Amino acid sequence: MTAEIEYTNLSGISGPLIFVDGVAGVGYGDIVEIRDKTDRLRIGQTLEIDQEKAVVQVFEGTSGLSVTDTRVTFVGRALEIPVDRDMLGRVFDGLGRPIDGAPQVVTDRVMNVNGLPINPWSREYPRDFIQTGISAIDGMNTLIRGQKLPIFSGSGMPHNRIAAQIARQARILTAEEEFTVIFAAMGVKFDVARFFIDSLEESGVLTHSAIFLSLADSPSIERLVTPRTALTLAEYLAFEEGMHVLVILTDMTNYCEALRELSSSRGEIPSRKGYPGYLYSDLASVYERAGRLKGGRGSITQVPILTMPSDDISHPVPDLTGYITEGQIVLERALFNKGIYPPIAGLPSLSRLMKDGIGEGRTRRDHGQVAAQLFASYAKVKRIRALAAIVGEEELSELDKIYLKFGTAFEEIFLRQDYEENRSIEQTLDIGWRMLSLLPKDELYRIGREEIQRYYMPEAENT
Amino acid sequence: MEDVLAGKVIAVNGPIVRAQGLGGIKMFDIAEVGADRLIGEVIRLAGEIAIIQVYEDNTGLKPGDEVISYGRPLSVLLGPGLIANIYDGIQRPLVGISEACGSYIRKGIKLSPLDTQKKWDFRPLVKAGGVAGEGTLLGEVRESPLVMHRVLVPPGVSGKLTKLAPAGAYTIEEEIFTVEAETGTYAGRLAAYWPVRRPRPNRNRKKPVVPLITGQRIIDTFFPIARGGTAAIPGGFGTGKTMTQHALAKWCNADIIVYIGCGERGNEMTDVLTDFPKLIDERNGRPLIERTVMIANTSNMPVPAREVSIYTGVTIAEYYRDMGYSVAVMADSTSRWAEALRELASRLGDMPAEEGFPPYLATRLAEFYERAGLVETLSGSDGDITIIGAVSPPGGDFSEPVTQHTSRFVRCFWALDKTLADARHYPSISWIESYTEYLADIEDWWKTLDARWFDIRNEAMNILLEDHRLEQVVKLVGSDALPPAQQYILLCAETIKNAFLQQNSFDPEDKFCSPEKQIRILSGLLLLYRRGLDLVQKGVGVKQIAALDAVSGLVRLKSEIPNRDLSGIDAHLQRLEEALAALAAAPTGG
Numbered sequence A: 001m002t003a004e005i006e007y008t009n010l011s012g013i014s015g016p017l018i019f020v021d022g023v024a025g026v027g028y029g030d031i032v033e034i035r036d037k038t039d040r041l042r043i044g045q046t047l048e049i050d051q052e053k054a055v056v057q058v059f060e061g062t063s064g065l066s067v068t069d070t071r072v073t074f075v076g077r078a079l080e081i082p083v084d085r086d087m088l089g090r091v092f093d094g095l096g097r098p099i100d101g102a103p104q105v106v107t108d109r110v111m112n113v114n115g116l117p118i119n120p121w122s123r124e125y126p127r128d129f130i131q132t133g134i135s136a137i138d139g140m141n142t143l144i145r146g147q148k149l150p151i152f153s154g155s156g157m158p159h160n161r162i163a164a165q166i167a168r169q170a171r172i173l174t175a176e177e178e179f180t181v182i183f184a185a186m187g188v189k190f191d192v193a194r195f196f197i198d199s200l201e202e203s204g205v206l207t208h209s210a211i212f213l214s215l216a217d218s219p220s221i222e223r224l225v226t227p228r229t230a231l232t233l234a235e236y237l238a239f240e241e242g243m244h245v246l247v248i249l250t251d252m253t254n255y256c257e258a259l260r261e262l263s264s265s266r267g268e269i270p271s272r273k274g275y276p277g278y279l280y281s282d283l284a285s286v287y288e289r290a291g292r293l294k295g296g297r298g299s300i301t302q303v304p305i306l307t308m309p310s311d312d313i314s315h316p317v318p319d320l321t322g323y324i325t326e327g328q329i330v331l332e333r334a335l336f337n338k339g340i341y342p343p344i345a346g347l348p349s350l351s352r353l354m355k356d357g358i359g360e361g362r363t364r365r366d367h368g369q370v371a372a373q374l375f376a377s378y379a380k381v382k383r384i385r386a387l388a389a390i391v392g393e394e395e396l397s398e399l400d401k402i403y404l405k406f407g408t409a410f411e412e413i414f415l416r417q418d419y420e421e422n423r424s425i426e427q428t429l430d431i432g433w434r435m436l437s438l439l440p441k442d443e444l445y446r447i448g449r450e451e452i453q454r455y456y457m458p459e460a461e462n463t
Numbered sequence B: 001m002e003d004v005l006a007g008k009v010i011a012v013n014g015p016i017v018r019a020q021g022l023g024g025i026k027m028f029d030i031a032e033v034g035a036d037r038l039i040g041e042v043i044r045l046a047g048e049i050a051i052i053q054v055y056e057d058n059t060g061l062k063p064g065d066e067v068i069s070y071g072r073p074l075s076v077l078l079g080p081g082l083i084a085n086i087y088d089g090i091q092r093p094l095v096g097i098s099e100a101c102g103s104y105i106r107k108g109i110k111l112s113p114l115d116t117q118k119k120w121d122f123r124p125l126v127k128a129g130g131v132a133g134e135g136t137l138l139g140e141v142r143e144s145p146l147v148m149h150r151v152l153v154p155p156g157v158s159g160k161l162t163k164l165a166p167a168g169a170y171t172i173e174e175e176i177f178t179v180e181a182e183t184g185t186y187a188g189r190l191a192a193y194w195p196v197r198r199p200r201p202n203r204n205r206k207k208p209v210v211p212l213i214t215g216q217r218i219i220d221t222f223f224p225i226a227r228g229g230t231a232a233i234p235g236g237f238g239t240g241k242t243m244t245q246h247a248l249a250k251w252c253n254a255d256i257i258v259y260i261g262c263g264e265r266g267n268e269m270t271d272v273l274t275d276f277p278k279l280i281d282e283r284n285g286r287p288l289i290e291r292t293v294m295i296a297n298t299s300n301m302p303v304p305a306r307e308v309s310i311y312t313g314v315t316i317a318e319y320y321r322d323m324g325y326s327v328a329v330m331a332d333s334t335s336r337w338a339e340a341l342r343e344l345a346s347r348l349g350d351m352p353a354e355e356g357f358p359p360y361l362a363t364r365l366a367e368f369y370e371r372a373g374l375v376e377t378l379s380g381s382d383g384d385i386t387i388i389g390a391v392s393p394p395g396g397d398f399s400e401p402v403t404q405h406t407s408r409f410v411r412c413f414w415a416l417d418k419t420l421a422d423a424r425h426y427p428s429i430s431w432i433e434s435y436t437e438y439l440a441d442i443e444d445w446w447k448t449l450d451a452r453w454f455d456i457r458n459e460a461m462n463i464l465l466e467d468h469r470l471e472q473v474v475k476l477v478g479s480d481a482l483p484p485a486q487q488y489i490l491l492c493a494e495t496i497k498n499a500f501l502q503q504n505s506f507d508p509e510d511k512f513c514s515p516e517k518q519i520r521i522l523s524g525l526l527l528l529y530r531r532g533l534d535l536v537q538k539g540v541g542v543k544q545i546a547a548l549d550a551v552s553g554l555v556r557l558k559s560e561i562p563n564r565d566l567s568g569i570d571a572h573l574q575r576l577e578e579a580l581a582a583l584a585a586a587p588t589g590g
C-alpha cells in the first residue's frame, strides 16, 4: 500500500489549506498527518485530489507551517474518534482528544466523525414530551425527545442561561431513563464554556456529561469538526448504549463562519453573504444527526445555539438553520430590553414536532388549542400595539384595550419566569388559561366549546 | 454479452469525478466507480475525459481506481410493487437497505427497486396473434387494493403479438409477452426500465378542465388547480409548505400520489411513512399508502442523488399516467433540487448566473414542470399529472431566482405569508399574493355542482380585497374611525378568514372539507354579509351583529359539522337568518 508514504514538500499554503504535489494512492476525504519542523502534529483532510496534487484542509490551522520542512503523511481513512461510556465526565478538544489532564480513554471502538445518513425508513417519529419547566417552551413551543430545536439569539441575550436551564430541568413525565448532556463549544470564549460546566456541575449532571471545546483561541477550522465529534459520541451513547442524549452546540454562527473561511480559501463561488452554496447541505449533515431509531431505546435531542448577526433572522445562518431544524426558539431584543427573562419571542418561535407530542395522554387535552389561541391573540396584540403607537391608546376600541391588557399579562406573567423556576405543564397551561380568560369568550375562536366550558375563568376567579 | 467500458479515475472533487479511458461512453450513461462500484452518471464529456457525478458517498475514492460502464442511461425500473414503496433519489429501496445494513445508509449497496421474488396475478385481456402497438393494453395485475396495474406495450415497441402468457402468477422477471417487430423481437415482462431524464411519450396534450379537489378550502374555492396543472408553494421556513404538501397528498382526489422528499427533513418522511398506512381515505375506505409512492432523498443524503430524485419521481408518475390514471406529484422542495444543481455546477466550474445558480436553471425548471399535463396516452385513454412544487426562498424573499423562474412555468401560485403563519393562521396561503390561471378552465365543473359557485367565490374574494384596502387605512386611524358600512366589511372579512380560510390539518373534521361543504359555509358567510350590510345601513350597530351567537358560531361550523351530513349548516344558517331578522325588527334592542 502506497498510502503511508511521507511527502516532504508543499506546493502551497492558502488559509487553512495546504497543497501537496506528486502524491499517489491518496483517497478523497482521507485523513492527513502534518508535522512541522518542531515535530508538532496536526490533522488534516483531503478535499480534492487528482493525479498530481492533493488539496488538504488542516484542522489546527496552518499558522507556523512552511512550504519546506513540512512532512505530510496520508493515513488512508476518514477521521475517527474513540467512543466509550467512560468519556462521560471528561473534557476534550474539537478533535476528541482529552484536554482535562486525564489519560486518553481506552477502548477499541472507534467511529468515523462524519457519521452516515440515517435511513428515513429506520427513524422512529419523535413524540415524547420533554418538560423543560419553561412556560414559553412547554406551553407554546414544546420540545420533543429526538427533536432538533435551536435557539436563535442575538449578542448579549441570555441564550446560554436558557440552554443551561433546559439542561437542568429537562424531564420526561412518563419514565426515568438514563439522561446525559453533551456540550460542544465552537469559537466561544472560555467564560461561556465555564458557565456551562459550572451549571452542569451545580445540577449534578457534570459527571455524566461530555464536553468538547474548540474555543475562540483555537484555529477556526477545528470548529468544523467539533460538532461532528460531539455528535459521534452522542450517536454511540444513544443508539448503541440506549441513552437519552441532549446535545448543546454553541455557537453555530462561528461554525458557519469557519466554513465560509474555508470556502473562500478554496476560491469557491459564494452564494449569499459570502457563504458557500452548500451551507444548507453542510448544516443538514450536522442537524440531521438527531432523532430516534426504530427499535432503539435512546435518542439524540439537539439544542444548537446561534447568534443572529444584527438580530437578523433572514441572515443565511439562522435562515438555513430554520429550514433544517424542527422549529426554532427565537429570542427577542424588545422583550429582553423590558427585562423579561426568558425573552422568547411569541410569534416567530415554533416547534414543528409539538403537534404529535401533546394532547390527551401526553400533556393535556386542551394544550394544542390553548397554544394556538395564545399565538393568535398575541398576534392581534402586536397589531393593536402598532395602531396604538399611531392613534394613541385612548382612541382604541374597548376590545382593543382589553387585548393590550392581555398582551402585558402574557409577557409579564406567562413568559416571565425565574432562572430557577421550574413550572409543571399543568401550571403552564393554567397560567395560559388565566391569560386567555382576560379576553371575552367570543374571542377564543381557536378553542372548542367544551374546553371553554371547562377551563375559562369568570372574572371573579381570575385575579 | 454486454459491452463493458473500463477506465480510470483521474481526479476527485467531492461527488464530481473525472475519468479517462471510457471511449464510446455517452452522456447520461451510468458509470460504476471504484472498488465499491458506486453509482454515478456521466454528466459531461470533454474530449477523452468523462465527468461523472457520483450518487453515493465517495470518500476514499482515489485517482487510479477503476470505472466501468455498460453504456446504459440512468433509469428507473417500472412495474408492479412501486406502490407503498419508498426509494432514495436513484430508486434504491430504503426498506431493503435497512434490512441489508441497519439504520444507516451505507455506500455501494445494490438492490433491485422491485421485489424480484414476488409473484403477481396476471390476467391477460387480449389474445396473442394480433397487432400490438405502443400502449396496447395486454393485461392487468392487482398491485394494491386501490391500484389496478395495467400491462401495456412500452413506448417504441410495435408489431405482432406473438406470445402472451396465460392467466397466472409471475415475477417481474418472467417473460409475459413477445412482440415481433421489424427491428427484432421484444420480450416483455411485468417490469421494464425507462431513462429518468427522458419524458415518456403520449399521443397529444389536452386542456385540463377538471379541478383537483384537495379538500383545502382556500385552494379549492379561491385558487383551484386543475388535474394536469402545475402549482408552486413558495414560503419561508415554518410557513407551512410541507404541511400543505402533506395535506394534499392525503386528501386530494388523484388516483396515485408520488411524494418526493427532496433535500428536506428525515422525520417528515418518517411522518408520512407512519401516517399513511393508518389514515383511511373516506372515498374508498382504504389506507392512503395504497395509492402512494415515496421518494426520500433527505438533506443529509448525497446531494447528486437529490438532483435526480425529482426526475425519478416524475418518471414513475408518467408510468401510472400512461395507464390512464390521474397522478399528483408533490416535490418538497424544488429549491433544494436547484441548490444541488448549483453545487454540482460550481464543482464543474460553470460560470454562474444569478446568485451562483447556473444559467440553465430556468430551462431545467421549465422541463420539469412541462412533464405535468393532461394527455391522451399511447393507449388512447386520458391520464394526467399534476405537479405541486414547494419553493424555499432564502430569507423568505420571493425575488430570488428559483421563485422567480418557477412562477414563470407554473399556473398556480400559492404564496405563503409569514405574518399569517406567525399568527398561526394556517394554511398561511395569502389571498392577496396568490393566483391561479385555471379558474376559467374549471368553472364549468363547479357550476354543475352548484350554479352559484363562481359568483359566491368572486363576491367573497371582493370582500377580502376590500378588507385588505381598508386595513391600510385602519393601520393609520383605527377601525372606529371608519363609517359603519366599512366596519361591517372588516367584520365579515374577519369571519371569512376565521370560519373559512383558516383550516386546521390536525382537526379530525376540518382536515378535509368537501366541495359541497365549502359552498355551504361560504354561502352562509355571504348571507351574513348581505343581510347584515342591509341592517347596518338601516342603523343597526355593527357590534350588535357581531355579538349574535349565530355569528360567532359560524367559526365552528367547519369543525363541528361533518362532511357526510351538512344539515347542521342549514340549521345554523336558519338561526342566523332569524337572529338577523329579529335585529331588523327591533334595531335598538339586543
Ligand SMILES: Nc1ncnc2c1ncn2[C@@H]1O[C@H](COP(=O)(O)OP(=O)(O)O)[C@@H](O)[C@H]1O
Pocket: A350, A351, A352, A353, A355, B235, B236, B237, B238, B239, B240, B241, B242, B243, B244, B426, B427, B428, B503, B504, B505, B506
Ligand atoms: N394547515 C395547518 N394546520 C395546522 N398547523 C399547520 C398547518 N400548516 C402548518 N402548520 C404548522 O406550521 C408548522 C410548520 O409547517 P411546515 O409545513 O413544516 O412549514 P415549512 O415546510 O414551510 O417549513 C407545522 O409544524 C405546524 O405546526
Ligand SMILES: [Mg+2]
Pocket: B241, B242, B243, B264, B332
Ligand atoms: Mg418544509
